[in-house]
Amino acid sequence: MTTTPGSPPPSAPVGARSPSAWATGGTTFAGVLMAVMGVFSIFEGIVALAKDDVYVPIGDYTFKFDLTAWGWIHLILGIVVVAVGVGILKGAEWGRVAGIVLAALSVLLHFLWLPYQPLWALIAIAIGVFVIWALCTDRQAAPRI
Template identity: 35%
Template sequence: MTQAGAHYATPKQPTGWTGWVAFGGIMLILLGLFQAVEGLVAIFDHGYYLVTSAGLVVNVDYSAWGWLHLALGILAVVVGIGLMTGNKVARVAGVIIAALSAIANLGFVAAYPVWSLLVIALDVLVIYAIVAHGEEMTLTR
């Protein structure tokens, strides 16, 4: 016997948009690997980039930039793996890591402009995928 006027919610079903979240997770892993490589290059080969560290937005030694990129890269790989499993904490951390990555690359744009702008654009796509459709990944488990 049901109560008059009672509404029962049908369970949410995952849609095709879970592909965006999978894309976001895979891209976060790849961006993390690329960030780590960029960081290692900045740490070990200061002459590789187009300008000296004085020509960057923030006048910091390339070793400091390298460690920042390396740390962001490692975190992005870990969070990307968590995002692929549908972890809610990884969704929040993924948005934060992608935003920090975009900001770090904005400061690094003078040293490697095309690459930095590409990473920023991919970070924005990752943020969109996580924010708009991140909840659906938990429905597939």
């Protein structure tokens, strides 16, 4: 007897469902995205620390910080996000929980970063929302790598 992808095995109780392939694949993709976004955030931080004239804010903004402060924020957040992304890829439960928290923090910080890089900030916000969705919908605890 054959089964279709996403359907429970023949020995499973009636009404049981296997984890969604979208959610499981999305979690792996979320781990990769977090690691890559962390590296990009590290680069953003280094650039903001090295040269203050690279990022020029567009207009006046309520949540204006010094670029050196933004550089440290991006650098530290990037290092932590890379570590959590690796934890997610290894299937650690702490990685999933920390990933949700850090993705939410990243969305908030990229909203505040909008005047410096509007397009990249919007892309980072969208990626953060996807990461939160993927990590909240997958209940599988098996290692990804």
